[in-house]
Amino acid sequence: MEEHDKAAPAAGASVALESTIAQPTAQSLEPSVARPSEPRRLSLQFTGSGSEYFRIWIVNLLLSLVTLGLYLPHAKARRLRYFYANTLVDGEALAFHGDPWRMFRGFVLLAVLMGCYAVAGQMSPTSGFIAFLVLCAVWPALWQSSLSFRLSNTSWRGLRFRFLGSKKDAYLTLLPTYLPTIALVGVQAFFAKDLMASDGKPEGPALAWMGTIVLVWYLLTPWMLWSLKRYQHGAYAFASQRTRMPVGLGAFYLMALKALGVLLLALVAIVGMIFLGGWLSKGNMTWMIGSVMLGYLIFFVITAPYFTARVQNLVWGHTEAQALRFDSQLSFGSLALLTLKNWLLTAVTLGLYRPFAAVRTAKLRLESLSIHCSEDPAEWMQAAMQVDKDAAGEAAGDFFGIDVGL
Amino acid sequence: MSAQSLTDPGSASTLAVSHFDGRQARAREARVWIAGQRLMLDSEGRQEHYELAQVRWSELSRHGQRQAQLPDGGLLRAQDAAAWDAWAAEAGLGRPLVARWAQSWRWTAVALLGLVAVVLALWRWGAPLAGQGTALLLPQSSEQALGDKILAGLDEQWLKPSSLDAAEQARWRRHLEQLLRGGGDLPQHRLVFRAVDKSIGPNAFALPGGTVVITDALLETLKDDDSALLGVIGHELGHVRHRHALRLVVQGGVVAGVFGLVVGDFSSLLALAPSVLAQQAYSRDFEREADREALALLQATGRDGSGMLRFFDQLEALHKGRDLAGDLGLLSSHPADAERRRFFTPR
Numbered sequence: 001m002e003e004h005d006k007a008a009p010a011a012g013a014s015v016a017l018e019s020t021i022a023q024p025t026a027q028s029l030e031p032s033v034a035r036p037s038e039p040r041r042l043s044l045q046f047t048g049s050g051s052e053y054f055r056i057w058i059v060n061l062l063l064s065l066v067t068l069g070l071y072l073p074h075a076k077a078r079r080l081r082y083f084y085a086n087t088l089v090d091g092e093a094l095a096f097h098g099d100p101w102r103m104f105r106g107f108v109l110l111a112v113l114m115g116c117y118a119v120a121g122q123m124s125p126t127s128g129f130i131a132f133l134v135l136c137a138v139w140p141a142l143w144q145s146s147l148s149f150r151l152s153n154t155s156w157r158g159l160r161f162r163f164l165g166s167k168k169d170a171y172l173t174l175l176p177t178y179l180p181t182i183a184l185v186g187v188q189a190f191f192a193k194d195l196m197a198s199d200g201k202p203e204g205p206a207l208a209w210m211g212t213i214v215l216v217w218y219l220l221t222p223w224m225l226w227s228l229k230r231y232q233h234g235a236y237a238f239a240s241q242r243t244r245m246p247v248g249l250g251a252f253y254l255m256a257l258k259a260l261g262v263l264l265l266a267l268v269a270i271v272g273m274i275f276l277g278g279w280l281s282k283g284n285m286t287w288m289i290g291s292v293m294l295g296y297l298i299f300f301v302i303t304a305p306y307f308t309a310r311v312q313n314l315v316w317g318h319t320e321a322q323a324l325r326f327d328s329q330l331s332f333g334s335l336a337l338l339t340l341k342n343w344l345l346t347a348v349t350l351g352l353y354r355p356f357a358a359v360r361t362a363k364l365r366l367e368s369l370s371i372h373c374s375e376d377p378a379e380w381m382q383a384a385m386q387v388d389k390d391a392a393g394e395a396a397g398d399f400f401g402i403d404v405g406l
Numbered sequence: 407m408s409a410q411s412l413t414d415p416g417s418a419s420t421l422a423v424s425h426f427d428g429r430q431a432r433a434r435e436a437r438v439w440i441a442g443q444r445l446m447l448d449s450e451g452r453q454e455h456y457e458l459a460q461v462r463w464s465e466l467s468r469h470g471q472r473q474a475q476l477p478d479g480g481l482l483r484a485q486d487a488a489a490w491d492a493w494a495a496e497a498g499l500g501r502p503l504v505a506r507w508a509q510s511w512r513w514t515a516v517a518l519l520g521l522v523a524v525v526l527a528l529w530r531w532g533a534p535l536a537g538q539g540t541a542l543l544l545p546q547s548s549e550q551a552l553g554d555k556i557l558a559g560l561d562e563q564w565l566k567p568s569s570l571d572a573a574e575q576a577r578w579r580r581h582l583e584q585l586l587r588g589g590g591d592l593p594q595h596r597l598v599f600r601a602v603d604k605s606i607g608p609n610a611f612a613l614p615g616g617t618v619v620i621t622d623a624l625l626e627t628l629k630d631d632d633s634a635l636l637g638v639i640g641h642e643l644g645h646v647r648h649r650h651a652l653r654l655v656v657q658g659g660v661v662a663g664v665f666g667l668v669v670g671d672f673s674s675l676l677a678l679a680p681s682v683l684a685q686q687a688y689s690r691d692f693e694r695e696a697d698r699e700a701l702a703l704l705q706a707t708g709r710d711g712s713g714m715l716r717f718f719d720q721l722e723a724l725h726k727g728r729d730l731a732g733d734l735g736l737l738s739s740h741p742a743d744a745e746r747r748r749f750f751t752p753r
Contacts, residue, residue, distance in 0.1 A: 049469045055514040059507050062521045064667060065528070078465075078504070085470030092433075093471035095481060097462075157433070158426020158481040239431065350680075351665075352518075380431040 042371040046363040048086035050356035056082055057355035073103035087366060089156055090377065097160075098153040106149075113138075132185050136178045144170035151236065159382045164242060165235030173231040177224040180217035184210065222256040223249060225311070233319045239380035240322065247318035255310050259303070266302045270295035301343060305335040316369055323375040330368035338364055415439040415446065421493040422486070425449040428479030438482065440497055447482075454478075463500030466491075466509050474500075525664060529684055533660040537653030546594075546615070549652055553615030557598075560619075564606070568599035568622050575599050578625060585636045586643075588707035593647040597639075599625075607724055608717075610638050612645035614652040627720055633713025637700045637750075644699025650692040658685040689739040697741075697749055711750030718747055 060075035077100040084094040113135075120131035144167050151163040187209050226249050233245035277291030309332040316328035342357035418439040425436035425447065436449035445461055447454040460477040464470070472484035472491070484490035494500050507513045541549075568575060579597055586592060595616040601623075602609070608624040618639065628635045645651060662681040701711055722743070740746070 047469050052468055052508075055508040055511070055517075058514055058517045058521060059504060061667070062517045062524065063504070065521065065524050065664065069667070081464065082467065082470060085464055085467070085473060088471065092483070093473065095473050095475065097475060155481065157431040158428045158479075159431050160428075160479075378432045382429045382431075 039372050039374040042090040042373050042377070043088075044366055044369050044371065045088040046086055046359075046366045047088060048083060048359045048362065050359040053079075053082060053359050054352075054355040057358075070104075073107045074100040076100075077103060083362060084154065089371070092157050095155045096153060097155060098149070110142075129185055133182065136175075136182060139178075140170040140174040141167055143174065147232065147235075156238065157377065157380075159239055159380065162237040162383070163235055164237050165231055169231055169235075173227050177220075177228070180213055180220065183213050184217070187213065222252040225256075226252040229311075229315050233315060237383070238321075239377075240383055241324055241380075243319050243321045243324070243326075245315065245319050247314065251314060251318075255314055259307050259310065262306045263303050266299055270299055273298075297340075297343065301336055301340045305339045306332050309335045312365065312368075323373055325372040327370045327372070328368055329370070330365060334364060415441075418446075419493060419496065421489060423474075423490075424483045424485055426481040426483065428476075428481065433483070436482070447476075458499075461499075463494060465505035466494075466501045467505070468509075472500075528664055529661060533657040533684075534653070534688070536660050537656040540656045541649040541652050544652065549649070550615035552652070553613040553617045556613050557617060557619070561600075565600040565602060565619070567601065569601050570599055570622060570625075582635070582639060585632055585707070586639065586703075589640065589703040590706055592643060595643060595646050608721065610642050612642040612651055614649070614655070616646045618642045618646065628717065631713055631716060633704065633709045634717040635713075636707065636709065637704055637711065637714040638717060640700035640703035641696045643703070644696030645692065647699060648692070648695055650696065654685065654688055654692065657688050661685065686739050690741050693740045693746075694749075697746060701750065710752040712752055714750040715747060718743060718750075 056078060060071070060078060063071040064075050077096070077098055080096040080098065084096040087094045117131045117135055121128035144163075144165060147165065148163040151161040154161045187206060226247075230245050230247075233243055236243040274291050274295050277287055277294075280287070309330045312330050313328045316326045319326040338360055342353070342361065345353040346357055415437075418441060420437045420439045422435070422437050424433040426433055427449070434449045436447055438445055438447050440446070440458065441455075443458050445456045445458050447456070456476055456478070462475040464473045472487055472494075474482040476482065507517065570578065578599065582597060593616060595618055597618050597620060599620050599622065602621045606621065606623075608621060608627040610618060610620045610624055612618050620639075624635075624638065628638070658681060661684040662678075665678075665680045700714065704711060704713070
């Protein structure tokens with residue numbers, strides 16, 4: 001029964017279905033038997049339209065503002081449903097099953113949590129530190145719930161995805177990455193007096209401590225990213241497939257080294273430009289401010305896309321499952337160009353270009369992914385699962401911009 | 407409902423769909439139709455029926471695959487988007503108000519206008535109301551604590567202890583309170599003295615809770631001009647009376663929150679720019695209000711605004727040579743000098 005694949009599933013979405021080419025036309029009637037078939041590429045397409053998402057976005061935004069934010073979970077569900085329905089894997093769209101009212105409960109819970117955290121930080125450094133520790137203690141659980149909620153509420157071909165990472169592994173993965181932050185916040189809280197001497201310059205052992213911690217933090221960042229991604233990409237599951245990411249720590253340090261090089265090059269170029277601007281304009285303020293702004297723009301248009309592209313390629317390029325092999329060929333140049341365009345148009349339109357930018361970015365990032373499959377996905381079966389009831393994690397994941405990436 | 411209607415759509419209009427049962431990834435050829443409050447499904451000869459209210463239909467849209475989520479975990483997928491849309495329109499499915507709203511350009515334009523109106527209203531009334539509400543609800547002690555915290559932070563970063571000794575400070579405090587005496591009902595306040603860098607120079611500012619910081623340079627500049635001194639202190643007491651410092655923090659927070667909602671997930675810099683502009687606009691309004699308080703105080707003690715004019719002259723002379731301040735217009739935290747001079751010019 002593969003005929004359905006030949007029908008274009010959505011108006012306006014002309015779907016080139018490579019899948020049908022490699023398929024035998026006559027199908028056996030035993031669906032549970034996985035027949036060995038030629039490895040084939042599952043195409044990935046994003047068919048969302050900027051102007052349509054613009055309209056959804058405007059209405060979402062208005063309702064969120066009028067309800068003082070209470071509509072946000074509904075807005076998010078609506079946005080995800082639109083993006084999922086437009087993400088076609090092998091001609092079949094993803095579906096989002098999340099219940100906005102359950103997401104609303106999680107959202108309120110999280111807002112209360114973050115509110116308490118903010119208030120504690122205002123009261124005293126010590127209470128702020130304690131609140132920070134509490135947040136660190138619950139965050140891995142929230143993160144894991146967020147991943148689990150999102151995956152188990154996503155389906156393809158009627159089968160739910162699952163996230164198999166355990167809470168314990170979430171703690172083991174995340175807690176070490178908190179240590180430098182905890183140390184830094186702790187030093188700030190308890191050496192607050194020493195940090196600022198009477199002449200306004202920090203001194204004493206506190207400064208040495210802070211410097212060491214920050215240095216160690218930077219040195220450990222690639223390792224943190226590696227263990228984070230290894231946890232995530234080692235636990236995505238669909239049907240009988242479970243992903244893993246067999247990539248060494250060295251690749252992450254190599255990538256970080258290259259990113260550092262790009263960062264330094266960008267910095268040199270910008271500092272040079274600001275000096276040149278200052279020299280050409282003979283100290284005129286407007287020109288100076290202009291060249292600093294331009295430098296800032298270039299910085300974010302170069303370094304952030306470089307990092308995004310390289311991480312996506314590294315991570316998805318090494319993700320695989322029993323019958324699946326992923327690849328990502330996101331080009332830094334096209335992402336940088338798109339980011340520049342998005343930035344300028346969003347600024348010029350006072351933010352109204354934002355939904356168009358979101359659609360274009362999603363399209364570029366999604367369509368640079370490819371999936372090779374050595375079995376026929378139509379023969380796969382849903383593995384036993386329980387739907388995760390915890391939507392607080394979903395809201396938590398969104399709050400700090402943690403998302404599952406794809 | 408007769409057994410007949412379960413297997414035969416009769417005259418009901420049917421829609422051909424692909425059916426995923428939620429257990430197998432294989433798509434089945436199926437057709438659906440509606441009988442009363444039920445959705446009937448014929449999937450490769452196997453019949454199912456569902457409560458119509460429990461099926462989640464994908465909302466009206468131009469792009470994207472049309473889907474229906476069944477309560478048993480199954481999924482229906484359109485084979486022909488146009489046919490699905492026509493069938494769903496006839497049955498009135500998947501078209502909540504919000505979805506129909508977003509499908510119409512005309513209503514989107516209305517929403518956009520509404521959005522602009524809401525943002526403007528929040529800026530004009532919402533944020534100031536939130537500021538006033540906070541000022542009303544927050545006990546004086548908390549505001550005082552906030553002010554103390556800010557002062558401690560400033561002391562670490564910008565301010566130095568005053569070069570005046572305790573006796574001189576006490577004398578100045580007595581003198582200033584003497585000057586203020588004729589001004590009638592004054593808000594609760596506390597005058598403190600600090601030294602600052604040359605770049606800040608003669609200045610005074612009010613913190614939440616009623617602390618007014620006066621720089622040594624201000625006393626030095628205006629030591630022979632009680633009228634100007636009273637004007638400056640009166641201006642700061644205007645900030646204290648109307649709790650401007652606290653309200654500015656709250657109003658700035660509200661505006662930052664609103665713009666964070668619009669573009670914050672994309673770029674915090676883009677979200678920052680409008681909130682800075684709004685914050686400065688609020689600040690200019692507060693400065694005007696404080697100027698009115700200063701003039702009222704001067705007039706209550708039998709003076710006029712000419713002292714303030716002399717103070718502006720002295721500031722201008724001090725800042726000559728560094729054209730940095732200039733008139734920043736929308737970016738400025740204070741109204742233009744010319745406007746303030748006009749205000750204080752005796753009529």
